[in-house]
Amino acid sequence: MKKMMKTLMLGSLILSPILANADMGTKNMMVRMRAINVMPQEKGTPSVVGGEVKLNNESVPELDISYFFNENFALELILATATHEAMAYKTSLNNLDLGDVSILPPTLLAQYHHQFGKLKPYVGAGINYTIFYGEDSGVAKKVTYEDAFGYAFQVGADYEIQDNVFLNFDVKKLFLSTDVNVETYSNGSVSAKVDVDPYIVGLGVGLRF
Template sequence: MKAAYCIAASLLALATGHASAQDFTPKAKGQFIITTRVTSVAPEETGDILTAAGADSGLDVKVSDDTIPSLGFTYFLTDHVAVEAILGTSKHEVRAVGGATDVKVHSTYVLPPVVSVQYHFNPKGRVSPYVGAGVNAMIFYNDKNYNGFDVKLDNGVGYALQAGVDVAVKGKWSVNVDAKKVFFDTDADINKGALKSDVTLDPWVVSVGVGYRF
């Protein structure tokens, strides 16, 4: 996720440095923005692996980060209020760790669409920050098991908080930096009920990209 922060800072500096002398299209009611992004998905996972009887096995769940391309679609209901949907899919490795144990048990792709309502400050300005809140779904697919483990993860619905900024560059083009905190729990069934875990994923979804305003 550090790479995403560095890219975001560089693009913002470049955008603000070159934008001041250029004409731009401000945000407005009825406008539609498509944003292509590079997105870091970084779970802040917690989850003890328990026996079927509820005893602590001494192992915890560890989930890897991923960096992916993604798309954002934003429609302005008013000059200030917009609805955004994001699309992308990430792949994550799941490990069981504890003491001297660190073993790969599972990998899965995740389809985590987020739909949020945003409030945009300074929509007529070149630099326009925003905040938002919404819902997300976590859909796990194309999963694989490793090292004798059989892991099943439950799909579900969570919620998300969001903050970001758009910097208009020239004409209808803009640079976007966006951060979402997604709150989501899933139940993991391991080895057909012999082990289990209530896993809190709560990923940070941090993006930088380029948008075009229609």
């Protein structure tokens, strides 16, 4: 919870100077709510015991806030969190349940929007800082994931269904790695560097004001 509050505060600090200078008459703000599916494309091998680490897919809501400098250029801040089950397969100790971990990857993207009447496709690129929290260690004594910076790419489109109300389709690719450490009850430890690298596919609605 503390990490989530820190993230919300960070997002507020990033957006506050933009909001303070916003001319609301130009409708340069946009808020979207999406249903997203987070699909990790993880790669990682635990040291000592070998095998591979896998995280399950998860569907969750997502909130994003965008500021439009003009009709073509915008900044978007994305907030969402998902809980994933972690497993290590084909290790020398058979399959290992590594429990659950929640991931909070606030992402800031610079976007270019094109205008085709009511259809407004866009592309984006930016950075994220991924916070891992709420670890449930499964069969291990303790599992820890290291918070990390990463980067992101995005493609999507808004379709105006009525004045300033949009349907939105969005696909993001995040590139992020974390160091995972597993402590066993026999006082041993297993470490792994895991590339999570999720695709995030979302569908939702947006309001511009």
